[in-house]
Amino acid sequence: MASGQLSRAEALACAGCRHACHVMLYSDTKTQLFGKIPIKHIILMQMRFDGLLGFPGGLVNPAEETLEGGLGRELLEELGVAIPVSIEDHVDSCYAPESSRLITHFYVKKMEEEQIREVERAAASTATDHGQEVLGMVRVPLYVTKGGGGLSSFLSHSFIGNARSQLVDAVLRFNLVDPEELHKVLVCSLKTHAHTAEDLQAALALTEAKRKRF
Amino acid sequence: MASGQLSRAEALACAGCRHACHVMLYSDTKTQLFGKIPIKHIILMQMRFDGLLGFPGGLVNPAEETLEGGLGRELLEELGVAIPVSIEDHVDSCYAPESSRLITHFYVKKMEEEQIREVERAAASTATDHGQEVLGMVRVPLYVTKGGGGLSSFLSHSFIGNARSQLVDAVLRFNLVDPEELHKVLVCSLKTHAHTAEDLQAALALTEAKRKRF
Numbered sequence: 001m002a003s004g005q006l007s008r009a010e011a012l013a014c015a016g017c018r019h020a021c022h023v024m025l026y027s028d029t030k031t032q033l034f035g036k037i038p039i040k041h042i043i044l045m046q047m048r049f050d051g052l053l054g055f056p057g058g059l060v061n062p063a064e065e066t067l068e069g070g071l072g073r074e075l076l077e078e079l080g081v082a083i084p085v086s087i088e089d090h091v092d093s094c095y096a097p098e099s100s101r102l103i104t105h106f107y108v109k110k111m112e113e114e115q116i117r118e119v120e121r122a123a124a125s126t127a128t129d130h131g132q133e134v135l136g137m138v139r140v141p142l143y144v145t146k147g148g149g150g151l152s153s154f155l156s157h158s159f160i161g162n163a164r165s166q167l168v169d170a171v172l173r174f175n176l177v178d179p180e181e182l183h184k185v186l187v188c189s190l191k192t193h194a195h196t197a198e199d200l201q202a203a204l205a206l207t208e209a210k211r212k213r214f
Numbered sequence: 215m216a217s218g219q220l221s222r223a224e225a226l227a228c229a230g231c232r233h234a235c236h237v238m239l240y241s242d243t244k245t246q247l248f249g250k251i252p253i254k255h256i257i258l259m260q261m262r263f264d265g266l267l268g269f270p271g272g273l274v275n276p277a278e279e280t281l282e283g284g285l286g287r288e289l290l291e292e293l294g295v296a297i298p299v300s301i302e303d304h305v306d307s308c309y310a311p312e313s314s315r316l317i318t319h320f321y322v323k324k325m326e327e328e329q330i331r332e333v334e335r336a337a338a339s340t341a342t343d344h345g346q347e348v349l350g351m352v353r354v355p356l357y358v359t360k361g362g363g364g365l366s367s368f369l370s371h372s373f374i375g376n377a378r379s380q381l382v383d384a385v386l387r388f389n390l391v392d393p394e395e396l397h398k399v400l401v402c403s404l405k406t407h408a409h410t411a412e413d414l415q416a417a418l419a420l421t422e423a424k425r426k427r428f
Contacts, residue, residue, distance in 0.1 A: 029345075031345065031346070033263055033346060034346075039345075042345070047350075047352040047353070047368075049247055049355060049359070049364075050355070050359055050361070050363030050364060050367055051355045051363055051364050051365060051366065051367030051368035051369075051370075052363065052367045053371075117345075120338045120339075120344075120350070121335070121338050121339045123338070124334045124335050124337070124338040124339075124351070125334075125335045125338075130334075131243075131245065131253075131256070131331075131353060132245070132247060132248075133247075135352050135353040135354075135355060136261075136334070136350055136351050136352035136353055137338070137350050138261040138349050138350035138352065139261070139345060139349040139350055140349075141263060141264070141265045141349060145263070145264055147264070149264030149265055149266065150263075150264060150265050151265060152265065153264055153265030153266045153372055154261075154265035155265075155414070155417070156265075156372045156410075156414070157267075157371040157372055157410075158367055158370045158371055158406050158407070158409075158410045159410075159413070164413055164414070164417055165413075165416065165417055165420060168417045168420060168421060169420065172421070172424050179421065179424055179425045180425065182421050183418070183421050183422065183425055186414065186417055186418045186421055187418070189414055190411075190414055190415075190418070192372050193372070193407075193410060193411060193414055195372075196370075196371075196372045196373075196407060197404075197407060199373070199378055199379075200369070200370070200378070200400065200403055200404055200407055201404075202379060203369070203378055203379055203382045203400055204397070204400045204401070204404070206379055206382060206383065207382060207386070207393065207396050207397050207400055208397065210386050210393055211393045211394065211397055
């Protein structure tokens with residue numbers, strides 16, 4: 001196990017720890033972008049209430065429910081449909097980067113493309129958390145476009161906790177992106193990220209000018 | 215007019231220029247996050263096929279259609295519902311940051327909250343571009359949460375072209391966020407953005423380790 005990771009049993013034995021469970025729902029797809037770029041796989045993530053990207057899920061209380069039961073409860077609230085997640089879907093557990101008293105449990109569940117579409121429809125219509133804890137569901141692009149965009153731009157965004165590393169780890173573990181390709185993608189993400197810094201400084205200067213004018 | 219901006223007439227007179235039209239759809243809302251933080255306004259943006267955040271819209275050909283007609287065509291494809299945008303909704307035109315031969319036209323249209331919800335439902339179900347040019351619609355959080363998240367985290371993401379400055383400009387122009395508040399938010403965005411850099415480096419190191427193992 002990599003550093004920081006712990007077994008499910010060790011995690012559950014941790015006294016006074018809080019537990020958060022999240023799941024990566026994904027499917028294969030034969031669809032092509034612009035009729036020529038294979039999309040390959042659809043992975044669902046969400047824009048959270050705090051403006052960060054993350055996986056569906058949330059805090060679970062093992063004293064009152066199983067990890068998977070609690071995760072199922074969170075998914076129903078956030079996605080508007082019941083999605084059974086089982087212990088076989090468990091991928092890893094580790095301490096959250098920002099706190100040694102919070103353990104994050106990560107699950108990966110493969111679905112059919114039509115089920116993913118149903119989740120998206122329900123998340124925008126019947127989910128009680130829509131517009132509240134969840135600001136919208138987004139698909140993760142796993143391809144690289146001609147201009148170098150796609151996965152690299154997506155990975156340059158801001159993510160909650162360890163969500164970005166969970167995503168990177170999962171695409172490698174389930175062979176959704178070639179490791180060499182992912183390495184190039186991340187180098188490109190750092191460039192996009194650096195460009196964003198300049199852009200943010202420009203927005204700050206614009207606001208500064210408006211502050212004086214208003 | 216600020217530097218780089220031009221009038222609608224000047225823009226249309228530009229020989230050999232391409233034109234892109236985008237719209238910020240928004241509504242007021244009385245909803246509160248967690249029953250206590252006023253959400254105030256709902257603004258729609260989208261995760262684009264290239265992994266960047268942007269406003270709905272796209273390229274328009276003024277030789278074949280009006281700017282607003284072309285924008286309406288793009289909105290129908292991306293959002294799955296017809297949304298009439300008129301010349302009165304036009305806010306500004308300017309040269310795109312990456313090319314002096316591309317002019318971006320920005321519109322802002324106020325709607326009812328229920329209309330925004332209908333757009334979200336249609337975008338995830340009937341829109342032809344769903345899962346293709348559009349990976350999902352997201353609401354922009356305009357509030358600041360207790361932990362400092364919300365708008366600041368959202369603005370730390372990567373945006374296409376001048377979409378971030380269009381957003382910042384529009385929230386000031388339509389008084390959706392106080393200028394002093396927005397200034398603090400952007401300072402906080404820069405901190406989140408810096409934190410993302412470390413996180414991205416960690417993801418790169420993880421991939422590097424996996425490359426050797428696989």
